[in-house]
Amino acid sequence: MTAPGQGVPGRECRVLHLTTRYPPGPGGVERHVRELVRRQRARGFDARVVTSDLYTEIPWVRLPPGPRDAWALEEGVPVLRHRAWSLPGELHYPFLPGLYSRLRREHPDLLHVHTYGTYQGFSALASRRLNRTPWVLTAHFHPTWSIWGGERRKSLRRLYDRYLAGPVVRSASRVVVQTPEEGRLLREVVEPDHVVEIPPGYSPLPPPPQGSGGFRARYGVPGPFLLFVGRLASNKGLKTLVEAFSRITEDHPDLSLVLVGEDGGDAAALQEALRGRGLESRARWVGFVPEESLLASAYAEATALVLPSEYEAFGLVLLEALAQGTPVVASRVGGIPGIVEDGRNGLLVPPGDASALAQALQDLLSDPARARAMGDLGRTQTVPRFTWDRVADGLEEVYRQVLAEGKGSR
DSSP states (O other): OOOTOBBBBTTBBBEEOOOOOOTTTTTTHHHHHHHHHHHOOOOOOOEEEEEEEETTTTEEEEEOSOSSSSEEEETTEEEEOOOOOOOOOGGEEEEETTTHHHHHHHHOSEEEETTSHHHHHHHHHHHHHOOOOOEEEEEEOOOOOGOOHHHHHHHHHHHHIIIIIHHHHHHHSSSSSSSSHHHHHHHHOOOOEEEEEEOOOOOOOOOOOGGSSSHHHHTTTSSHHHHHHSOTTTTTTHHHHHHHHHHHHHTTTTTTEESSOBBBBBHHHHHHHHTTOOOGGEEEEEEEEOOOHHHHHHHHHEEEEEOOSSOOOHHHHHHHHHHHOOOEEEOOOOOOGGOBBBTTEEEEETTTTTHHHHHHHHHHHHOOHHHHHHHHIIIIIIIIGGGGGHHHHHHHHHHHHHEEEEEEOO
16 A cells, blocks of 8 residues: 555556445446446556445435444455435435544545536545645536535526535546536536546446246236436436326326336325326336346337436436337437437437327337437447446546645645
């Protein structure tokens, strides 16, 4: 182990990744951190994860009892979980008491914070000012209007944007965004120094089960189906999806809508919307699918993946669907157009426009040959562009630059 501040990337440089949640907690950021840390450790980094004991934030669900405030090896990765606390009700802001003290004891060469606006950013700011520890922020940025969890949470976020974001974000040595659009939206809130664009990678799912072990058989889904994968949250455009689906059911009486994902606070509203349109028998919410081979089967068996979000910083589920040769229909927002080429590997529609979404779905359903060609193009040309080795290469260069600049305060 090198002395603090003397780490060289690839030679036992100690990097602590700070993230609100980590697998088995579900989510795109959570998987992003896991894949990155695994590859960094394979390259010789002493990469570790400091996180909370939360499984989900909305609703507030903790992981089963286990080691707290002590390192534990999870799938080959050292992970330290702090007990999380939050402001009440819709205000909802997770705190990790004792995090800064822990960072002081660990003497990292570098901190890597994941997600703009989290409590971890304050701890990184304090470490920078008091201990001269440099840090990198991967923003995973969502504009305030698109975040989920209720209006009070949005109000809290607006206060953060206005009064706190500047000092925190500008104290980072580098700010990593995944797409040009994410960078543009972040700059509308705060002018960060040293922005770097590094697209995320795609983690191949295991092959789908053969024969009767597939998704359709396991969950009893009859006939063709459209698939949604993600949290049932207010920013995912689920009301728009229900409205669009209701408009095409008469022309496609055998078609079902299947939703895969945890309740992110919008499950009750979704079920009410389905009941209001008499679609309870045509839609299935199966919850989180923990078996990745079964999730791959869901993508492979679906007619199309639908992602009608109000905003997505990237949208990894789109790559998961395309990897199975399944075309996608998604909102033209955030980082999605960096994956979906309208008319080539899928179709793009304006967010919140149920008529446009229904028409796009109708177009795919009425031309199966075109749909298959879109899926094939996505599998053979789109997915191979996104690799975790590229992410690891890009961040290794970022770390090298930051460590070479030293630990001067800012």
